[in-house]
Amino acid sequence: MASSATTAAPARPQRRASFVQRFFSGDSLSYALTFLAAAVLIAITALLVYELWSRSALSREKFGFHFLVTSTWNPVTENFGALPFIFGTVVTSALALLIAVPFGVGAAIFLAELAPPKLSDGMTFLIELLAAVPSVIFGLIGIFVLVPALLVVVPPIKDALGDHAPFFFSGPFYGVSILAAGVVLSIMIAPFIISVSREVLLAVPKDLREAALALGATRWETTWQVVVPHARRGIMGSIFLALARSLGETMAVTMVVGNNPHIVTSLLASGYSIAAVIANEFAEASGMQSSALIELGLVLFVLTIALNGAARLLILATGAKGASR
């Protein structure tokens, strides 16, 4: 037995060593590991969709597509529709973007292009800290600081407008409102826009700036007409990251939005969002209500995918325009 082992030995270990060597040399191993990492995430996403789909069966069978266009939410009669929540989610997020994008992009341009490096680094650090604050803290700030502040600021504006107030700025105001939710969300998402946009602006090649300056452009002209257009895709990317965050935000929204499951036309009225109603009602729900809440989760998932898809198309479109110029 010992003799046969010595004769066979030289060939086999050599072949094995070469395979092991090749495997551990990097390419195959890194391929396997990174593939595994990607596959796990995709599997989790697929499982999530499957669970949402199968557990919402009760509600999907009963309401069908009417679920998306019905604006009743009545746990007693078990009649459920998603429209007020879809509406609230989209409106609060849109309002948040409307406020956060000019501020965020403006701040990023200042920090990347105009501010002295020391100031820029210090401020960036503080802004990134803001991104790490838990959302319940933003909710508390919303309740105890923002809402009382809005109660002081908004009524005089309303009085000044009088009968000329537009429909989205009318009706009684109690502080907790779609407006308050939009403002809190904008504070939460601005750090994402600022810190990602700043990185993108800093990554614009130096040659471009120098070329523009050499052609006689001022510093602002260089920034606005050369650097920002070049970084446009990245800035768009940061905005959509922020949008995704605001769509799914739960705690902070439910604390200031007023939790009113009806469609309202005024920003001053209280509304609701998909994530907020799930957080509010899921613990005590059973049967049809629980199924309808899970279907709402599915709707939020689809809404996020749809908006992300739209975002990608928009980036493609603006990218093509930039190239043709």
Add this chain to the structure above:
Amino acid sequence: MKRFTTALAMVLTLAGAASAQTLINGAGATFPGPMYSKWFSEYKKLHNNIQINYTANGSGAGIKGVTDGTLDFGGSDAIMDDGQLKEFRDKQGVGVLAFPTVMGAVVLTYHVAGVSGDLKLTPDAVAGIYLGKITKWNDPALVKANPGVNLPKSDIVVVHRSDSSGTSFVFTDYLAKVSPEWKTKVGAKAAVDWPVGLGGKNSDGVAGLVQQQANSIGYVELIFAVQNKMTYASIQNPAGAFVKPSLESVTAAAAAAAKTIPDDFRISITNAPGKDSYPISTFTWLLIPEKIKDPAKQKAIVDFLTWMLKDGQAMAAPLTYSPLPKEVVDKEVKAIAKIK
């Protein structure tokens, strides 16, 4: 082989340790959470080998857990309806028993400029406000019940719970009893389609909104209002008397309803008769399966219930829970024998 025997010995030792220590798991209603923590820790001091755990995660979770068999017992502020009882029987093959433990009340808290004293509300006024029919503080229905109180002519800001909760169940159950319109239009459940008002998350959220908004009204548990020194209204009961919520007036409601309590204790005591009864009172229940397979657990649960009804009740008042009236305790002691 030797390793295997060692492992087997270890498993047996662990199993032995576990059987000496009886572990009972429960979860459910948040309202009696502090009371149950106190009882279970006191009981553990008396019986070191019995460990009872309780997670306060909502009445719905308590009902679901005990129905699915993942819990030894559940806690609930809402009575199980016929559908839920049937589901329990289908899944577990036996029935479920409900034991009232302590009592609580829902109070109407308000923040109205110039009204510091005791606001009096009739059932019609409460229902009218929450239906959105009474919209001003100087509505005749409110003025008539509060002679001498200077009620402002401002709009009423109505506040309710936005999350599903036993508190909302008790409150809407009361409204459905006193107002036929509420019964048909809204109904009674842990979460309903509120006709008007702002939604606050949890009792804190409701309390925060009521404090912040001038001329507002909301509802919270009595304990929460007492602990946070909130002002709350007297409510007119079916006997016509305006009763301030208190530990005594809540117990009085249960005593008044005692004669009508069925053997399974499934009764809502909102709008109870008797001139001392506070009308928005409720029991909170422990839900226990009729048959418990593990004899050690069965004995522990029976012993605990007996102790809770005898010695445990005295611990309720210091924690601002209303103890059960004697009539109910006597009835429950008899019912414990049903746990097999």
